[in-house]
Amino acid sequence: MMGYNLNTQLNIGTEFVHSMKIVSELNVMRIYKPWLYPDIIFRIYRKCIGLQNVYKHLHSLPDQVIKEKKETYAQKKITNRTDALNDSSNGVFLDKLLELNEAGANFSDEELRDEVVTMMSAGTETSAVTICFCLLLLAIHQDIQDKVYEEIYEVLGENDELITFEETYKLKYLEKVLKETLRLYPIAPVFLRELQSDIKISSSNYVLPKGTTCIISPMVTHHNPELYPNPWSFNPDNFNSENVMKRHKYSFIPFSSGPRNCLGSTYAMLFMKVLVSTFLRNYSVHTDTKLSDIKLEIDILLRSVHGYPVTIRSRDRRYNRNQKA
């Protein structure tokens, strides 16, 4: 996403991941402890628990990425200005921000860093953890895994060619499986919105005043039995078109909705389809875990307390086809 090779910076990368985890925990704690809302109190609290440097550590990787990107960008401009602005390798997110800066946006280094941190955090672990949940669910539900594999086999065949963009569209059942995974386990289980005007609740006489912070929870919506019968079971058919048509458009909100919805939702669905189909083409997953064994915890993201215990076995593609016949 940033066009940056972390292999040369393993230490700084590990430090970033570690700091990100602590900052996430602190942010969640702040949601539940309103006395920590004022910045000054929060700063004192961080100092008291010995975490005054946590943001410094969090910022060192993005600062480094931005510094190197700026240098490369400036160098390219000196050697060939037209190339610098049109080269397809400039398609990564950070280069686009630098281009906008060039065109007059004037982002400060701090603003650039905030965007980079947002992308690095919002764009990586969300999809990674969802894929872990998906594979665990498929390991538990072998019949559904077989159906997913059959579709993959039909679309991609036996060869080793990489999946194309067009082929991802044909993986309709896998798409339902991924959506059902996000319904059952929405990786962002709560998000907050501040009301810009008074809002009257349509089903009652309550008025929520302007300025109120509302907690919206896909976790609650996605487990409402009026919307999804047997809401704690794993049923990709919930996303058959006739079932989708029956529900309100905001009954499925893993990526939020409206003007501040997830910027990466289309990319995330594509990325997860490519990864899961490529993986299941070559391997199958198995587990002793039952659906009822999965216990959930929330930091800023939703996770499984006991991880995602699956056994991975290689798959013989032809063998599977013969089995089918």
Ligand code: HEM
């Ligand atoms: C399964 C994968 C993902 C899920 C479930 C997800 C979910 C969400 C949700 C619920 C929000 C709104 C959060 C809030 O308002 O507090 C959000 C925001 C955001 N997401 Fe994602 N996301 C995913 C993947 C990605 C990816 C891959 C990217 C980037 C390539 C991304 C970039 C963003 C950004 C930049 C925002 C902030 C948008 C804004 O505030 O205007 N997300 N995401």
